[in-house]
Amino acid sequence: MEDARVSRLRRWIPVVVLALALYVIVRAANTSQGDSSAPAPTDTPTPTPTADATTRSAPPSAPPSVASSAAPSVSTKTSPRYDPADYASQVRSRARRAGVDARLLMAILYNEAYKPHAPSLERAWQKVKPDAAFGIANMHRATFDEVKKGRDFVHRSWEELPDDRDLAIEAEAWYLHDLAAALPATWSAPYTEDELLALGYNTGAGNMLAFARGVTPGSQAQSYLDKLRANWAKAARAVGEG
Known part of the structure; x- marks a missing residue:
């Protein structure tokens, strides 16, 4: 019996060490940036005087798709090395289908690359x-489950996001x-539409x-916006628009 308990303890040691190491990495990154796509607000905004109204561009015209769509031709298999630019074809394809800016999708992927994305x-x-987020776009379960409604990935699961990076990009889009x-249609804050969406x-x-x-x-949201601007060019x- 004692040998069995020792054997079980030894099997758990690598898991505990891995979890602790990942905790240190993500905890350090989260001091300046938290998980994105949270189901609830994370910052408590403070009032500030308004600026001149900014007019929003026309809303995306693409409706939610319920038909099956062809996947991008580039492989989406995960690999130890991760660079958002490697997924430029998926970003362009998914942005086009959702009617959003491909640069914005890619800039957000760069923002969300602050932590390891090995499955x-x-x-x-x-x-x-x-309650951690999954996938290269760092999406929470509640957000994914809401976004997939009426879409062609409605039968996909949040648990698949770490292994399917194209699915993560599609949900992000x-x-x-x-x-x-x-x-x-208009707003008083001095932000572009892409900045507000980020x-x-x-x-x-x-x-x-x-x-x-x-x-x-708040400080976390401002840091996220600053990173987006730094990653914009x-x-x-990466998506061929620079």
Whole structure:
């Protein structure tokens, strides 16, 4: 009996060590940036004086698709090395179908590349933090389950995101589509539509609308916006628009 307990303990040691190592990595990254696509707002905005109204461009015209669509030709198999630019063809394809800006999709992927995206590490971290986000676009379960409704990936599962990067990009694109549909025609804050959508992706639709009204983003949301701006030119080059 004692030998059996020792044997079980030895089997658990590598799992515990892996989880602790991943915790340290993600905890360090999260000091300046939290998981995105959260089902609830993460920042508490503070009021600020409004600026001149910004007019929104026409909303995306592409309706949610319920028909099967051809997958991009580039392989989406996961690999130890991850560079968002390697998925430029998927980003362009999914952005076109959802009617959103491919540069925005790519810039968000760069923003979300702050933590390891190996499937085994993501699942080990999820055991430590059950509400963690999955996939290269860092999407939470509740957000994914809402976004997939009426879409051609409605039968897919949130648990598949770490292994299927194209699915993660597709869900990201349609979430941005839904956020864009929620924006008003005009807003008082000095942000572009893409910037507001990125803020919405990071903090939720409710906060996005508050920011559009002129509420000041909290430190986490502001950091996310700063990173987006820093990644904008690189994202444009990655999708062939720079």
